[in-house]
Amino acid sequence: xxxxxxxxxxxxxxxxxxxxxxxxxxxxxxxxxxxxxxxxxxxxxxxxxxxxxxxxxxxxxxxxxxxxxxxxxxxxxxxxxxxxxxxxxxxxxxxxxxxxxxxxxxxxxxxxxxxxxxxxxxxxxxxxxxxxxxxxxxxxxxxxxxxxxxxxxxxxxxxxxxxxxxxxxxxxxxxxxxxxxxxxxxxxxxxxxxxxxxxxxxxxxxxxxxxxxxxxxxxxxxxxxxxxxxxxxxxxxxxxxxxxxxxxxxxxxxxxxxxxxxxxxxxxxxxxxxxxxxxxxxxxxxxxxxxxxxxxxxxxxxxxxxxxxxxxxxxxxxxxxx
Numbered sequence: 001x002x003x004x005x006x007x008x009x010x011x012x013x014x015x016x017x018x019x020x021x022x023x024x025x026x027x028x029x030x031x032x033x034x035x036x037x038x039x040x041x042x043x044x045x046x047x048x049x050x051x052x053x054x055x056x057x058x059x060x061x062x063x064x065x066x067x068x069x070x071x072x073x074x075x076x077x078x079x080x081x082x083x084x085x086x087x088x089x090x091x092x093x094x095x096x097x098x099x100x101x102x103x104x105x106x107x108x109x110x111x112x113x114x115x116x117x118x119x120x121x122x123x124x125x126x127x128x129x130x131x132x133x134x135x136x137x138x139x140x141x142x143x144x145x146x147x148x149x150x151x152x153x154x155x156x157x158x159x160x161x162x163x164x165x166x167x168x169x170x171x172x173x174x175x176x177x178x179x180x181x182x183x184x185x186x187x188x189x190x191x192x193x194x195x196x197x198x199x200x201x202x203x204x205x206x207x208x209x210x211x212x213x214x215x216x217x218x219x220x221x222x223x224x225x226x227x228x229x230x231x232x233x234x235x236x237x238x239x240x241x242x243x244x245x246x247x248x249x250x251x252x253x254x255x256x257x258x259x260x261x262x263x264x265x266x267x268x269x270x271x272x273x274x275x276x277x278x279x280x281x282x283x284x285x286x287x288x289x290x291x292x293x294x295x296x297x298x299x300x301x302x303x304x305x306x307x308x309x310x311x312x313x314x315x316x317x318x319x320x321x322x
Contacts, residue, residue, distance in 0.1 A: 027235045027261070027269040030133055035277040036140030044139055045159045047128045047279020048247040052165055056206035060166040060300050064321050070290045073123035073317035074216065080122055081223040083254055088117030120313045125305050126282035129155025130312035131268065131275040138279050151310015158307040160281075165247060167208045167301030167320055169291045170195045172231065180214035183229030186258040187211065189240045192233075199297045203244040208301045211251035212288040232257040238270045242278045249274060250283030286318065296322045 036042075040050045074080070078089050091114045102109050120126075128138040129152050135143040138155055146154040172181050175195050196202060203209065211232065218226040230253040233241070238257070241249060250256045257270035274280040291299065300321040305314050 027264045027266055028133060028272045033136075033140070036136075036138075038139040038279060040279065042139065044279070045155050046161065047138055047275075048245075048281065049161050049163075049279075051206040051245055051247050052161060052163065053206070056166070057164045059204075060164060060206075063166060063298055063300050066322055068322055070296075070320040070322075071317055072286045072288070072291075072320055073315075074219075074285050074287050076122035076315065079220070081219060081226050081254075082118070082121045083227070086118040086121050088115070088121040090115050090117070119308065119311050119315060122315050123285045123287070123317065124283070124313050125157065125160070125303065125316045126271075126275065126284065127155060127157045127160060127312045127314075128275045128279045128281065130282075131271045133272050133276050136276070138276050148310075151308075152312055153310070155312065156308075156310045157305055157312065157314050158309045160305065163208065163247065163301060163303035163318075165206045165208055165301050166204065167210065167299045168201060168203065169210045169212055169251075169288045169297060169299075170199070171212045171292050171297075173212055173214045173292070174198075178214070180217055181231040183225065183231060184258060184260065184262060185231035186234040186262055187232060187237050188234065189237050192237055192240070201297055203241075203246065205245035207244070207246045208248045208250075208283065209241060209246050210249075210283065210286050210288050211253075211256075212292045213252055216252045216285070216287060216289065227254065230255060230257075230259045232259065233270060234258055234261070234263070235270060235273065238273050242274065242280060246280060248281035248283050250281075250286050252286055252288050254284050256282050256284055283316075283318070291320060296320065298322075 038044050076088055080088065093112050093114055095112060096103060097109055132143065141154055146152050170192065172187065172195065173179065175191060213231050215230060232253055255268060255271065257268060261269060271282060275282060301318060302321060303316055303318040305316050308314050
């Protein structure tokens with residue numbers, strides 16, 4: 001009897017230790033429901049985009065001094081490396097023009113393009129319906145209630161208003177003194193504050209914050225490394241940024257968070273926190289190199305995404321105006 005009690009006690013102890021270890025490796029608790037309803041109301045579908053007030057827009061317009069513009073997207077073709085299952089193929093079709101035919105007495109001809117691809121290839125806006133926690137999405141929306149094979153009935157990108165706000169780019173390449181910040185490097189709150197101080201910036205409500213890591217330099221040179229790992233923010237930095245009232249985070253990587261996570265075996269816990277819990281948008285594969293080259297640390301950020309009804313993400317070409 002005594003031996004059995006010892007065995008049982010040992011088993012309970014082992015299970016307790018394993019539980020502690022497992023919890024230590026967990027940044028997001030799937031059982032937690034305290035994050036919804038949203039601070040913006042139980043029916044809200046746009047999250048942090050609520051922060052894009054007329055006052056925020058007017059403040060951002062004041063950043064335009066030279067009247068210059070920079071496109072922030074990367075070109076998309078079938079060779080661009082993309083997350084796991086995603087691909088992109090474009091086909092040029094000339095309907096009714098086979099064999100050199102033309103249309104009408106004026107010999108009208110035209111080119112038409114057909115795209116067969118995922119909306120999450122290339123520079124993209126990840127909406128707040130894109131990432132969930134155990135099939136629960138922003139504002140407590142359950143997948144069974146709003147997700148269909150023909151798109152989502154809530155939280156689609158067509159609901160998202162235009163982004164016209166202040167953009168901030170943080171040069172992590174300079175901060176770490178490396179042309180390409182190593183994959184797996186976690187940006188801490190202290191790192192972000194240090195770069196902000198060096199660049200003479202403070203964050204304000206409604207900002208879009210972008211990180212320059214040099215990661216785009218790997219495209220076409222080492223696509224395998226590009227997709228297997230990346231530098232980015234950790235959970236503490238994510239929480240701090242959310243507290244600053246940003247509307248979106250992102251940069252020149254494909255997930256905008258440190259990957260794989262050095263503190264957890266979880267898949268993309270920072271995206272879960274930012275999108276699902278806080279309604280903060282993710283902007284991926286933003287080409288910040290031209291901004292850094294010209295030392296444009298703050299600028300007017302303009303984004304009007306394609307209104308694909310029912311999509312949770314979409315290709316975009318944001319514009320910086322300074």
